[in-house]
Amino acid sequence: MFDKILIANRGEIACRVIHTAKKLGIRTVAVYSEADAQARHVKLADEAWLLGPAAPKASYLLGDKLIEIAKATGAQAIHPGYGFLSENEEFAAACEAAGVVFIGPPASSIAAMGSKSAAKQLMERALVPLVPGYHGDDQDPALLARETERIGFPVLIKASAGGGGKGMKIVERAEDFAAQLASAQREALASFGDDKVLVEKYLTKPRHVEIQVFADQHENCVYLFERDCSVQRRHQKVLEEAPAPGMSEERRRQMGEAACNAARAIGYVGAGTVEFILDTLTGEFYFMEMNTRLQVEHPVTEMITGQDLVEWQLRVADGERLPLLQEELHIHGHALEARIYAEDPAKDFLPAIGHLHVLRTPQVSQTIRIDSGVVEGDEISPYYDPMIAKLIVWGEDRPAALRRMRQALSEYRIVGLTTNVDFLATTVAHPAFATGNVDTGLIARHRAELIPAEQAVSHDLLAIASLAELAEITRLAALRRAQSNDPTSPWNDAAGWRLNEATHTELHFRDTSGDRIALAHYRCDGFIIEIEGESIACKLLQESHGQLRFDLNGRQLTADVIRHENELHLFVFGRHHVLQRFDPVLDGLDEQDDTGSLRAPMPGTVVAVLVTAGQTVEKGQPLIVLEAMKMEHTIAAPAAGLVTELLYQVGERVNEGTELILLNTET
Template identity: 50%
Template sequence: MYKNLTIDFSRTSIYLCPLRWKSTVKRIDKILIANRGEIACRIIRTAKKMGIKTVAVFSEADKNALHVALANEAYEIGPSPSSQSYLKGRTIIETAKKFNCQAVHPGYGFLSENVEFAEDCQKEGVIFIGPPASAIRDMGIKSTSKLIMSKAGVPIIEGYHGEDQSVDNLKNEARKIGFPVMIKAVRGGGGKGMRIARSEEDFEEALESARTESQKAFSDSVVLLEKFVEEPRHVEVQVFADAHGNVVHLYERDCSVQRRHQKIIEEAPAPGLSWEVRNELGAAAVRAAQAVGYLGAGTVEFILDRKAHNFYFMEMNTRLQVEHPITEMITGTDLVEWQIKVASGEELPVKQKDIPLRGHAFEARIYAEDPQGGFLPGAGPLEYLKTPLPSEDVRIETGVRQGDDVSVFYDPMIAKLVVWGNDRFEALSKLKVKLLEYNIAGLETNINFLLDLANHGEFEAGNVHTNFIKDHEDTLFKNVALNEVQLIQAATSIVLLDKLDELKVASFKNDSFNPFTVEANFRVNYHHIRNIQLQFDDKEYNIKIKFLNKQGEYEVSCDNGITWTQVSANLDTKNNENVLVSSINGHRSRINVFRNSDILAVFDKNGKTQFVIPHITYSTEDDALASSSGNKAVAPMPGILDKLLVKVGDKVKKGDSLFVLIAMKMEYVVKATRDATISNISFNIGDSVLKDAAVIQFDEAEESA
């Protein structure tokens, strides 16, 4: 009865019709997810779509996490540090067997590229949803991978990949290569264990830092050296292979814009590439996968000359990448479903010629971090969280909800905002709009920075490279100046939020008609004036608001009553928003606002502006002296005190290293800001340290020396 049925594929959404298989070779109906956060939630979503049950594992810090709530079952595997929980391979395999899981999905990070874990899964009869251990081993050791790639005809950058890891030999090899050189952990990834030595004088400190970070992250301190290519582009190709000899690529992603050698915004396909270069990249990536007998999802990363478009193999990530959603958006695929099906023994559903490239996609990584403070990571509760509405061309990949904590123990990524458009211009326009709709308060994020980046003329033109942020520091990190409209909106918001609180109290007390409760600022035959005090960027502002009537009409002065501005305003409260609807000098606008006891956050066309609500505080003379004289070295972000490089009584010079913090799996060295003598150390190695905590005190006598 359906033989005359036709389908117009031009009208079929590529997002609603992912490519599928006909049957399953090995039955997988239950998966343990050996990960946390957004990637665990992402895997659960696809598993549910496929009718597969999921088991989540969680640490003590994650007992109330979103991935735990979404899974069919969950099991606690240890304390908060990842070394005692998410990296305990034997415990995870035992848990998988205990819950009768046929397979383990490692996500990315943690055990996803751990050779021993993949081997142990195979020994225990648990399917590892990833490549064979041999491929992980070959590609995980960068020196080995480059030899294999060279034999496979994949272009590589020359460097030192030898076994002699003595400092003298490495320094000598660096001289041969020529500075600047890149020092990279052979088992590294995600920017960890990676440092640039720009001169011979910098080399030993950079080497020690790279080794220490690599040892902590990968239990291996071996490094390789490469010539550092200034201003390259970072372009990577998504590959997929099955157990039947089929290997395909799903085009490339450009991940050039980075901070701390970590990606911050990605797009697919890479802007400005010809189809000739695109096909050459794809073919080289397929050769790379074939050379190691690959299986499943992998990413081959290349350094691309930004002008000539010559490319060189950098490394292969033998796992699903953080940025895989943009590939899914331009190809209409579900790569997690592909992973599960290939792991069960299925063939890939398509040949290379059948994989479409449609439109353009961006992914912006939303982090708890301070771009103005060197992108130092943050931690704490998400007191307020409002996201854009998901749709066919907008995805919110996250593992947190409002009220959840961003933990000091793990990566500070809050979410990934993914958008698709018919072309790059349309996709970028959507990204800008949706970033404005992503409202977070309670801790610092990089959303404003992402907005500035997306609106930068050179980024809009597609002129991206790995040095982009540094080259455009002056325009990306400009000082923010408040205007009068923002001050008026902020002050008016406080008045209306106070009124809303009064109404809530009155309703609770069943006293909604008492004018002394609900009309606190209204006076008969008198225009009450209220002073609102706010702080922004350490500057105090005093705004006067004159209440004209009960219909929301005011006069507002930002110059101590010299001039007044006519304002009408009301608060539109619904769902999780308090929207200030205001008319200022005839200009009508709608902005979202959030307030707690300490801050007021205003979300407008410029992003977030956060004010501090002043409180009366008291301090001792000693406190004032310590904070004003620079007699202490403080933690720039919350973290774990990993090393103390000085002791009480030591004399230090300006620039000397004092202590090392570990935060979000990254190492940070805090240095002296002046010549001083160490008078006190307030913490011990291994202690958790809050942001701005005074770790080391200096002798005051040195101040005048």
């Protein structure tokens, strides 16, 4: 077994590999960019080496430098994780040439599957069923348009060299094809350095089912069953599970054997995933692609098989035989994985950046696992994927796993940036997902239920916020008394006393509906809180470090309340609610600028300018395209008007909130 390995990656996958390496007594070398100098994976490794600036092209994609560091540190092997150089045949070949073991398949296997179009042709010759499409080398836009007409709309444009939803576009009308093709090619070039695409028929209600395969250097190959990854947004997975709901033993065997045959056809070694589209209408399955690396969602496979796939990778790369044969592998229970992202589901899952002011997680156990590359206080930067963590749970069966996932999501406390935790909780609880009626269109089909419009905070929540504020007022008053030369001074009293009036305190909050006022009347055994004509009897039973135990009209409940700047974050009833706290005398009522649709929603690079100065545009017309956090974001006109000035050009970097275009809407 290796004595030392280098991990050519970052974040949660680097931490995941380090965990297994430590278990096996293998020393680890981490690498990092300037933006990751204080990252968790850097601190966990035995040693860490600086690669360069934050941009991946100047750091994590420097294959020659990674090999140099491996040689300098005496690392015998390089684990590429996933993403970055994990499926780069040139890097795999360079490792071999340098005498450093690449913990992955041979370069020839990566090359065979690295091009989606070439892989489709290979599978076609091997008689593996394929979705109708065009996988050729001729990338002439006119030819692609003709092939699309032959296939029939809707179609899916996919980056030939890609994955993870990058360079992937659904096209439903012929008139949209040219623009979507150009966008897919830009994303593909930016993410993979190759703008080649393929076009396939888009199945309207498919499931995304993938098979985990493993092969060694002794011609042994097994499948470790399947994962259902159908719940996706922006063609990227957010919920995964194993085994797939409703999968028969016969279909499992058919797909598993097909996956192993695909691996054998290219002389595969190591961990790989063969992805299939399963047509829910016909029951037929079609080869989609093979990922020649470890997958993000591998923990659900580990949970149902009891195997450590990273340990398998290390042993196979060191020349050992597979730890188990096919007949020795069995499914035990059910596992779910939820990807917790810094993103805003209400804004089409726009990635978010910022600091993790608070990060509290469920308690890890044998049935709850958390893979993460960040800790409280860390920053989610614009340079990399905005994943905060992977939450993985196990249950004796799917209903048990669902219950455990719902409970675990309700225990997350994240403050400092927008996350998808509430969205995940709503999705897991939705009847369609709970009954296993999943396909890749689940989110789009139930969007209104999964991402409901923001509503005014309820009176009960305002009452809870009021109790939290009253507890804070009492705490501060006690602190003043302790520090005062006159503890009996009325200025140090928090009882709401008023001259010739009943004792009360007026509390001011702000939510999406506007300003909200709660009037708290002091009583000997608690409060009567008056909110917009409703009176709520309240008692604060216990308060400790922001955790409140209270009584609302005879109901005893608990809530976590976290203060961050002028925000009050309430975690109650399994959801996260945010209120603004303000003092109308001190704070004023600053008007918010709602013209941000022509401002950059986050730091990024201008990749396309679609209009010219002096051009008249219609409401909703695309104006400019930004690339940020590996995805493209189109800025559209908020109203009809005249473009008076373009403030940025293609290739220029912009900061969050930067005005991009001047648009005169009064023409």
